[in-house]
């Protein structure tokens with residue numbers, strides 16, 4: 588693995604880790620979701636990286652793909668199970684990491700331990716040449732032994748420069764697929780555990796978007812925003828908040844861009860039986876026989 592790539596992955600990992608820990612410390616009863624994500628993203632930028640995606644806040648049955656919009660007023664409540672999923676990139680090389688915290692109660696500590704333990708064991712298994720279903724099987728077994736279910740349709744993923752999903756997926760079950768982790772890969776491993784059915788479904792829209800295609804359009808203001816989106820976020824996911832910082836009319840311009848198919852939006856992923864979901868995630872870099880946890 589080239590020195591520049593490795594150095595960038597390491598720096599992104601260190602910054603993502605600090606951002607995750609800082610964010611976990613901010614979550615508390617009565618705290619606004621919006622303040623937490625803004626503080627985390629500011630820290631990433633102050634440290635010299637960029638957010639690789641908007642900070643995801645997943646509360647209770649929400650597993651992934653929600654970030655508050657610029658005027659969100661939601662606050663964390665006592666008893667909430669909160670996932671904070673953070674990505675930082677340096678020159679497009681990403682550290683992706685997540686953790687779960689319970690606000691003011693201790694009702695879900697076993698669920699939170701299930702995803703933490705599954706991640707720890709997956710990190711012991713991963714390495715050059717290891718089939719992804721071996722990792723998935725270890726995650727599945729660990730979570731089931733603790734009395735919960737892995738979320739079967741959420742996966743870890745390999746990452747390339749400016750690409751969060753570079754082709755290899757790491758399941759949270761033994762799905763029988765034997766693609767292998769290889770030397771030179773950066774891979775995010777992210778077990779999700781739940782007391783629900785173990786499956787997520789699409790909910791309402793989560794304020795997170797990505798560029799789909801350049802298309803001709805009449806609306807000059809929308810096209811101007813689109814150019815800024817391409818310049819600032821490239822192929823990485825972005826959100827309504829970041830666009831409002833560029834243009835205060837972004838909410839309506841985003842609707843126009845969506846309607847014309849220049850961007851698409853990610854739905855919130857929630858557990859199908861409204862089960863509570865926990866998540867733990869680290870990024871690893873495989874170089875030679877070494878597996879380095881960067882986050």
Ligand code: CO
Pocket residue numbers: 683684743744775777868
């Ligand atoms: Co990830």
